[in-house]
Amino acid sequence: MHASGKTREQAATALEQLTRLLRAQAWHGDAGRPMPPVQAGVLKLLADARHGMRAARMAEQLGITPASLSDTLKTMEAHGWIERSPDPRDGRARLLRLSWKGHAQAALKRQPGQGALGLLQVLEQADLAALLRCTQLLVGEAQRQGLATGLRTCVGCKFFRPFASGDAARPHLCGFTGQPFGDLELRADCAEHERAEPWDFAANRERFRQRIPHPAE
Numbered sequence: 094m095h096a097s098g099k100t101r102e103q104a105a106t107a108l109e110q111l112t113r114l115l116r117a118q119a120w121h122g123d124a125g126r127p128m129p130p131v132q133a134g135v136l137k138l139l140a141d142a143r144h145g146m147r148a149a150r151m152a153e154q155l156g157i158t159p160a161s162l163s164d165t166l167k168t169m170e171a172h173g174w175i176e177r178s179p180d181p182r183d184g185r186a187r188l189l190r191l192s193w194k195g196h197a198q199a200a201l202k203r204q205p206g207q208g209a210l211g212l213l214q215v216l217e218q219a220d221l222a223a224l225l226r227c228t229q230l231l232v233g234e235a236q237r238q239g240l241a242t243g244l245r246t247c248v249g250c251k252f253f254r255p256f257a258s259g260d261a262a263r264p265h266l267c268g269f270t271g272q273p274f275g276d277l278e279l280r281a282d283c284a285e286h287e288r289a290e291p292w293d294f295a296a297n298r299e300r301f302r303q304r305i306p307h308p309a310e
């Protein structure tokens with residue numbers, strides 16, 4: 094059954110309300126002020142990047158321009174959360190890493206009571222799986238519309254094989270791990286992600302959206 098325009102409007106309102114609420118309740122860093130989402134994104138990316146990351150790559154993964162990221166990085170350096178060092182693969186380039194102070198901030202942010210994590214505690218597994226599925230679909234659509242690039246979601250990854258395992262409980266396959274997995278294990282940000290070619294991305298998005306099972310072999 095197709096959802097009516099009114100239903101979609103209500104869903105859009107709910108999503109916008111939630112975004113506003115999370116912004117307003119944004120997690121507070123040690124500066125005692127709400128942390129802007131881009132700063133929180135940089136903390137998370139660098140906490141996962143053991144060997145550091147260049148600013149251009151970070152901007153791509155955050156879906157913003159290097160120029161908009163630049164001010165955020167200056168602020169975070171002023172807080173003493175990040176450090177720059179030469180990239181051993183190219184002496185002219187600089188790598189960014191978290192300082193010990195930055196790691197402490199990132200650890201605080203992972204505490205269950207913080208931000209969106211605090212709200213998600215109320216969801217049961219089936220609801221969490223539905224949320225992760227919807228997030229993949231919405232991020233996929235944002236990428237199709239050219240609103241985002243560089244996000245490391247399963248839909249959009251060259252290793253993602255939706256509904257290809259033949260196992261109803263764990264219907265997808267990850268070509269990187271070789272393992273089947275279900276919606277509950279969909280990754281919104283995966284370090285092993287590699288970008289799919291545009292035609293594979295489009296086919297996977299549609300297959301995932303329509304829940305097309307793999308034909309029996």
Ligand code: SF4
Nearest residue numbers: 247250253267269283
């Ligand atoms: S490598 Fe990561 S993003 Fe890609 S399909 Fe596997 S789990 Fe998903």
